[in-house]
Structures are given as structure tokens and as C-alpha cells.
Amino acid sequence: MLGDERGNMISSNSDKKKIDNIEDYFMAKKEISQAVIQRLPRYYRYLEDLMDQGIERISSSELSKRMKLTASQIRQDLNNFGGFGQQGYGYNIKNLHDEIAKILNIDNEHEMIIVGAGHLGQALANYTNFRKRGFIVKAIFDKDPSIIGKKVGEIEIQPMEKLDEIIKASNIKMAAVCIPKNAAVKVVEQLINDGIVGIWNFAHVDLEVPENIVIENVHLSESLMRLSYRMGESLNAE
Amino acid sequence: MLGDERGNMISSNSDKKKIDNIEDYFMAKKEISQAVIQRLPRYYRYLEDLMDQGIERISSSELSKRMKLTASQIRQDLNNFGGFGQQGYGYNIKNLHDEIAKILNIDNEHEMIIVGAGHLGQALANYTNFRKRGFIVKAIFDKDPSIIGKKVGEIEIQPMEKLDEIIKASNIKMAAVCIPKNAAVKVVEQLINDGIVGIWNFAHVDLEVPENIVIENVHLSESLMRLSYRMGESLNAE
DNA sequence: TAACTTTTGACATATAATTAACAAAACTGT
DNA sequence: ACAGTTTTGTTAATTATATGTCAAAAGTTA
Numbered sequence A, B: 001m002l003g004d005e006r007g008n009m010i011s012s013n014s015d016k017k018k019i020d021n022i023e024d025y026f027m028a029k030k031e032i033s034q035a036v037i038q039r040l041p042r043y044y045r046y047l048e049d050l051m052d053q054g055i056e057r058i059s060s061s062e063l064s065k066r067m068k069l070t071a072s073q074i075r076q077d078l079n080n081f082g083g084f085g086q087q088g089y090g091y092n093i094k095n096l097h098d099e100i101a102k103i104l105n106i107d108n109e110h111e112m113i114i115v116g117a118g119h120l121g122q123a124l125a126n127y128t129n130f131r132k133r134g135f136i137v138k139a140i141f142d143k144d145p146s147i148i149g150k151k152v153g154e155i156e157i158q159p160m161e162k163l164d165e166i167i168k169a170s171n172i173k174m175a176a177v178c179i180p181k182n183a184a185v186k187v188v189e190q191l192i193n194d195g196i197v198g199i200w201n202f203a204h205v206d207l208e209v210p211e212n213i214v215i216e217n218v219h220l221s222e223s224l225m226r227l228s229y230r231m232g233e234s235l236n237a238e
Numbered sequence C: 001t002a003a004c005t006t007t008t009g010a011c012a013t014a015t016a017a018t019t020a021a022c023a024a025a026a027c028t029g030t
Numbered sequence D: 001a002c003a004g005t006t007t008t009g010t011t012a013a014t015t016a017t018a019t020g021t022c023a024a025a026a027g028t029t030a
Helices: A006-012 A023-027 A034-052 A060-067 A071-079 A093-104 A119-125 A128-132 A160-168 A181-194 A220-236 B006-012 B023-027 B034-052 B060-067 B071-079 B093-104 B119-125 B128-132 B160-168 B181-193 B220-236
Strands: A090-092 A110-115 A135-142 A155-159 A174-177 A198-201 A214-217 B090-092 B110-115 B135-142 B155-159 B174-177 B198-201 B214-217
Touching (some): A060 A090, A110 A160, A119 A135, A155 A160, A160 A181, A174 B220, A220 B128, A220 B198, A220 B214, B110 B160, B135 B160, B155 B160, B160 B181
Parallel strands (some): A110 A135, A174 A198, B110 B135
């Protein structure tokens, strides 16, 4: 029968692919394509929704209908990281959810800072969903003296002068950058010197960083232009 | 000699590819790949920067170095839409910039509304860069009575009850949705009924819409998870 | 103006991503 | 326990995307 043992059964049913710890993924050096990484968080979101609905298991084919993907793609994507499913049964949702959390590195907490306490910086600081995923905003910085000391949620806006000190005194590895592009270039250099490894960049610029630094860009105005393009396309297609 | 005539020369030097108006792109039915659409706004941004620097012309090879793409890819991407370059010369930056603006459908103004006046909605309403691209926020809505009537920049927060009325009385075709996912599903239905064609969706849900409706998703928490994934990958790769 | 250089646009090739197919494993119902 | 069903993980085929190549066009220089 199926039950609590499910997780164990899955992890032991495929010797070649057995994964004892997360580092094995990377040891194997099997390059994961950008397209797969792009989809991973979406799987996570769907699995979370399924859990909330109290559903216990799902087949790749059923999931493919909901996500508007092919079942084949789902199976291939997941098999990049291990054999999480079981023939004749499908995937245990809770188990797969937890596995993807490990893969995404969100099975533990991440402290982060926000540089720029404009509207966007404040919006991020207040985003309760992030906390739910384990991302904890430890500090928010701005250069504008008129807002320094004000509170955003539970944290106080700090002057830029305190940036180095606060990062170095902590174990913070992640920073969201919400300042204009010219300022961003210099601040990012500073962040990297202070030990920041991952940068969530909202500035309209492609940052040049060393190889070991990770940048995730959110170019909102580019997103808006894509919407505009598709609207034009759609209107002209009639 | 090169000069003001450049634009004319370019548009007349390739009969087969000559494009008299924007609808020809779509008439031709030549399917543009998602990958190209993804890159288009980035080209636009780089061209804008080049213009600001006072540079007049650029070759695909020089642009490829700056953008970290191959020259071949740039030429192929652009040739989806027309022959904007000239042998031995390259691309005229101002001309190409304007052409891409037409392609992206940002050569004219777009009125838009924002649904949800939380931190994110307000951040978008205050984003001066959008106005620069021709996107004009005409109204912002919220259901919270305590903030209705307050001003965000120059516009007043309206109650949700006014949504239908305001959209229908205008020519607004675009809406940014910045409300929780459950509310979003219903509101989007309403927006579509009111005549909205393009939806910039910030809610953590994949919206089901008719074929002629365009959705551009900005799933911030997915973006953050991708950052987290890559940081884990980077740390484990040493 | 003629020789030489640059650079595009088009096409051909190579690489990557997606989809299809199917044997083997595990489940289900009797 | 057995027959039939489901569904995975894997490999093969297909499709899509990116890169390399080159003739022809236009620029540049002497």
C-alpha cells in the first residue's frame, strides 16, 4: 500500500539515479538548461497549489493538462534531477514539492537586503510571499536623507554608508537592487566586495560581474514592451 | 555621403523586403519565435543607450560584443522584420531604434490602468520610465475603502466599483493586475468583458483567457527562486 | 576611379530543446 | 496470485534555435 513509506520507496527504487545529498546534482556536472531552470519554480507553484487542494498524487499526464505542457517534458525536466516518480503511480505531490524545494535551494532560509527604498524597494520589502519561501529581508538602504530612519514594515531604512558594515557583520549573500541604472553599476561592485553572491537586479542595465556572481534580472520595462508587441501582433492578426 | 538621407536609402535598398507599414509584418504570417520577441526589447534598450552616447552607427559585430550575443544572431533577429542595415556601413542607430519602436508597438501612446493599489501597484504607477516609453497610467483601483481617494502621483485611487465604467468610457486596452491570485482570476474576467486586450499580470497564477487576449506574466517569486537555484549551483560548483 | 575593406542578408550547418515512443516497473481489481 | 492497466524513465525522432559561411553590396582610401 501507499502511505508514509512512499518517500523512501521512491528514493530507493533507482540505484543509478539515487541522490543522497543535494551536491550530487552538481557533482554530476550534467548541465541543466536555462529552459528547465525557467520552468522549475512554476512546477513548484503548481505542486503547492495541489497540496493546498489536498491532492496526494499526480501523473505527469494530469499535471501536463493543468500546466499546458507535454507530459514528456515534465518527465524529462524532473529526471534532470532524479527519478522522483513511480511507474503506475505517478508523483507523490508532497514528496516532489520537497525535492524541488531542495533543488531550488529554498529548503532553508535566506537573508537578503534591499538597496533602494523607492516604491519598488518598499514593495519588495513588504512582499509577504517572499517570507513564506524563506527569504528574509534584513535591511533596506537608501541614499535619500529624508526617508532614512523611516520604517518599512518592521525594518528601518538605513543610509547607504552603513551598507558595507551591515553586510560584513552578517551572513547575507543576496541583494535586491532597486536603484537607477547609473547608481546600480557602482553599488553592485560594492555589494560584491562585501560578499554578496546573488543579485536580484531591477535596474535597466546589464551588470558586468565576475563568473561566480549570480544575477537575476527583472527588467520590467522590457516585459511591458513584450506585452505591447504581442498586443499589436494580436490586433493585426484578425 | 551619409547623412539625413540614410533612412531613405535603407528603406529603398531592398525591394523584396521593403516594408511600407507595420501590418505587413503580420500579413506575411512569418511566425516570430518567442526567443526573438524576448530579445527585442533588449535591442531597443541598447540602441537607446547608444543614442544617448551620441553614437550614430553600429555594426552587428560591434553590437554583438556589447550585448554578448553573436553578430549572426543579431542580423537574423533583425531580418525577421526587415533589412534595416546596409552593407559596409552597418545599422544607423536612430533609424533602427525607431524601427524597433514600431515593431514593439511603442511608437504611439498606450493608456493603461492598474488594478490593486498596494505597494506594487503604487510602484508601477510611479514608474516614470513607463511614461517615457509612452505608457500612461489613467487610473488605479483598489477595493480597500481606507485608501480610496488617496493620490498616487497625480492620480486618485478609485473604488473597484468604478472599474467597468471607467474602462468602457475610454479607449484603454491594457491593464496591470497587482492583486492576490484569487481576486485576480475574477477581476481579469471582468477586465476582458470591459474590453481590455493586454494584461500585465503580477498575480501568482496562470490566467485562463480567450485566444485574442494577451497575457504577460511577471512572477516575481519565481524569479527569486531562479536566483536562489543559481546561487546554490554556483556555490556547489567550486 | 579603381582596388581594397567592411558588412549585410541569406542560406547552410550545428546545436539545443521538445515531443514521441516504448519497455519495464508498479499499481489495481478480481 | 494473475491479468490487465497505468505510468514512469529513457532513448529516438523531430522541431526549433543559434552559429558559421560567403557572395554581393556599399563604404573607404589613395
